[in-house]
Amino acid sequence: MTRMSTVKAVDTAEAIRSINTSFERLARSARQTARAAAARFDTQLQPASWSVFREVLRTGPVQANALAADLGMDKSAVSRHLKELRGRGLVSARRDERDARVVWLSATPEAAERAAAANEEWSRRLREFLGTWDPQEVESFAVLLARFSEAESLRLR
Numbered sequence: 001m002t003r004m005s006t007v008k009a010v011d012t013a014e015a016i017r018s019i020n021t022s023f024e025r026l027a028r029s030a031r032q033t034a035r036a037a038a039a040r041f042d043t044q045l046q047p048a049s050w051s052v053f054r055e056v057l058r059t060g061p062v063q064a065n066a067l068a069a070d071l072g073m074d075k076s077a078v079s080r081h082l083k084e085l086r087g088r089g090l091v092s093a094r095r096d097e098r099d100a101r102v103v104w105l106s107a108t109p110e111a112a113e114r115a116a117a118a119n120e121e122w123s124r125r126l127r128e129f130l131g132t133w134d135p136q137e138v139e140s141f142a143v144l145l146a147r148f149s150e151a152e153s154l155r156l157r
Contacts, residue, residue: 034047082105093106
C-alpha cells in the first residue's frame with residue numbers, strides 16, 4: 001500500500017486577507033518609525049517634511065514636481081515642506097545651467113550626515129532582526145518586497 005501525501009490547497013482569499021492585515025501593521029509601524037526618526041533628526045520637523053526630505057535624500061538632485069509624483073502628494077504640500085526644509089538649511093536649490101526655469105533640489109551634506117545618524121537606530125534593529133534569518137531568506141525577501149513595492153498596478157489613483 002502506498003501512502004499519498006495530502007497537499008492542502010492554498011486559500012488565496014485567506015492569504016490576501018493576511019497580506020492586507022500585515023500591510024496595515026506595516027503602515028502603522030512605518031508612520032511611528034517616521035515620527036520617531038523625524039524627532040531624532042529635528043524636534044521641530046513635521047513627519048511629512050521628513051518624508052519629503054528622505055525622498056530628496058534618496059533621489060538626489062530632483063525637481064519638486066517629480067517629488068510630488070513620487071510621494072503621491074499635492075504639489076502645493078510638497079512646496080510647503082520644501083520651504084520649511086530650505087529654511088532649516090536641510091535642502092539646497094540650484095538652477096539648471098541650461099534652463100534657468102528648472103530648479104534642482106538636493107540635501108545639504110550636513111543634513112545628509114544628520115539623517116544617517118537619525119536612521120542608524122532603525123538600521124541597527126533591522127540588521128539585528130534579519131540577522132536571525134537565513135541569508136537566502138533575506139535576499140528572497142528583498143527581491144520580493146522590491147518587486148511588490150514597484151508594482152504600478154497596485155497603486156490606487
